[in-house]
Amino acid sequence: MSEEKVYIATNGVKVIYKQKPRKYDFHHVIFVFSGFLHAKPGNYDFANALNDCPCDVIWICDNFEDMYTYYLCVDMDFKVEQAVIEFMFFKLQELGLTLSKSTVTGFSKGGSSALYYGLKLNVPNIVTTVPQMHIGSYVHNYWNHVAKHMMGDNYGVINQNYLDKLLPRLLKQDAHLDKNIYLLTSEADMQYEPEIAPYLKDFSKYKNFNLLKTYSAFVREHNQVTGHHTALLLGIYYALASEAVPRYCDGAVNFFGSQPHGNPKPSGEPYVDLRVLRIVGDRLFIDGVALLRGYDVAEYSDLNYTLVLEDKQGGVTTLPLAKGNQPYITKQLFDGKYLTIYDKAVFTTYQHKGVDMSVLAKGTYQLSVEIALKNGIKATQAIKNERGLSDIQSGNYRVFVKDGAFYLSVL
Numbered sequence: 253m254s255e256e257k258v259y260i261a262t263n264g265v266k267v268i269y270k271q272k273p274r275k276y277d278f279h280h281v282i283f284v285f286s287g288f289l290h291a292k293p294g295n296y297d298f299a300n301a302l303n304d305c306p307c308d309v310i311w312i313c314d315n316f317e318d319m320y321t322y323y324l325c326v327d328m329d330f331k332v333e334q335a336v337i338e339f340m341f342f343k344l345q346e347l348g349l350t351l352s353k354s355t356v357t358g359f360s361k362g363g364s365s366a367l368y369y370g371l372k373l374n375v376p377n378i379v380t381t382v383p384q385m386h387i388g389s390y391v392h393n394y395w396n397h398v399a400k401h402m403m404g405d406n407y408g409v410i411n412q413n414y415l416d417k418l419l420p421r422l423l424k425q426d427a428h429l430d431k432n433i434y435l436l437t438s439e440a441d442m443q444y445e446p447e448i449a450p451y452l453k454d455f456s457k458y459k460n461f462n463l464l465k466t467y468s469a470f471v472r473e474h475n476q477v478t479g480h481h482t483a484l485l486l487g488i489y490y491a492l493a494s495e496a497v498p499r500y501c502d503g504a505v506n507f508f509g510s511q512p513h514g515n516p517k518p519s520g521e522p523y524v525d526l527r528v529l530r531i532v533g534d535r536l537f538i539d540g541v542a543l544l545r546g547y548d549v550a551e552y553s554d555l556n557y558t559l560v561l562e563d564k565q566g567g568v569t570t571l572p573l574a575k576g577n578q579p580y581i582t583k584q585l586f587d588g589k590y591l592t593i594y595d596k597a598v599f600t601t602y603q604h605k606g607v608d609m610s611v612l613a614k615g616t617y618q619l620s621v622e623i624a625l626k627n628g629i630k631a632t633q634a635i636k637n638e639r640g641l642s643d644i645q646s647g648n649y650r651v652f653v654k655d656g657a658f659y660l661s662v663l
Contacts, residue, residue: 256313259342265335268313270296271343272303280307280493281349283340285323285358285365286314288395293320297359301482307493308347312336314361319401322387323365324418327404328411337373351375355492357485359478360384364419370431371422377492379485381436381478385423385447388415423454432497434488436464436481441474462500468509469591470583480583481507515590518546522633523585524621526658531646535606536660538573541581542621543597544631550593552577556624557599559607560632561617561660569612570622574602609649612662619651619658634658 259267289295293315355377358366363383370378384390391399403411528539557573576598624630643652
């Protein structure tokens with residue numbers, strides 16, 4: 253994928269984008285709209301996954317005046333929408349293409365945008381995953397700083413309702429039914445019932461509407477739907493780029509996967525993977541994964557972590573650690589047979605503010621993590637340097653590796 257570029261629309265709005273050229277004789281373009289990632293924009297979804305796609309791919313960044321906008325508006329001024337439409341047609345002309353040779357796609361927020369522009373511009377191919385249909389309510393409830401950027405600092409329910417109706421109105425009024433729409437979703441997504449289910453009848457009017465539903469045990473949250481089905485989505489993109497439009501049987505795909513079950517005899521073997529280690533002032537910042545093999549950690553209440561510091565005389569000092577949520581760990585540590593939920597098997601520090609080392613006496617301590625499950629099973633495991641992290645020193649504190657394990661010296 254190329255470096256970022258900027259297109260300045262006639263209304264002065266800057267459209268930031270990246271573009272990958274086509275290969276060989278493929279004559280198609282995919283416009284990619286991105287979802288939320290961080291507090292501020294700058295992400296390009298599926299950048300790596302689509303890098304080998306044989307057609308032109310254009311990623312449009314949802315960064316307008318340094319904030320997300322759903323590619324629509326700032327302070328209810330739809331200048332962003334005007335600029336995006338102008339940019340898309342400019343690119344089509346530059347590539348010698350028409351809308352008939354294009355696909356719009358996106359995930360979550362990007363899925364809403366792909367659906368919006370696909371319906372509004374009558375794009376023949378729309379690939380959308382877990383979109384929000386009620387944009388105003390969604391940003392109001394979950395991304396308030398984005399809501400203020402889009403609707404103004406003093407926005408009210410009228411502004412919110414206006415944005416809520418944009419997509420449903422387009423969907424209900426669209427009379428161009430010869431579209432190929434692929435909607436990937438899951439009932440495990442908490443957004444399914446309020447955002448998707450009420451509009452399935454409206455979607456069904458299209459001649460080639462495909463409802464792709466996952467019931468995979470690995471899909472338990474909104475942000476797991478897209479990533480778990482990258483292969484399916486790539487298959488659709490490659491087919492559309494090849495002018496081979498997929499039509500699924502009865503317009504439906506229900507993916508259940510192998511439905512693995514839990515291990516009836518968990519080993520309980522401790523597993524600790526240190527991923528972040530740094531010192532700032534008197535505080536030690538430490539993050540990683542810690543679990544007992546085979547035991548579910550689906551809720552924060554399923555376990556507790558303690559940082560254990562043992563000195564040379566066998567004395568032990570313990571400092572409490574906090575927990576985090578990283579659902580991808582469940583997939584990462586899947587053994588291919590038994591499914592164990594490790595979503596919450598993340599140790600970190602409270603509010604990511606580090607642990608206070610000023611309470612420690614001078615000396616050298618070996619670092620370990622105690623993993624205590626709510627069923628009473630617990631184990632303490634030394635923190636090993638599995639990732640080749642470097643020794644660090646700051647002020648009176650030094651963390652170093654000896655015989656593959658981490659030690660802390662207070663000077």
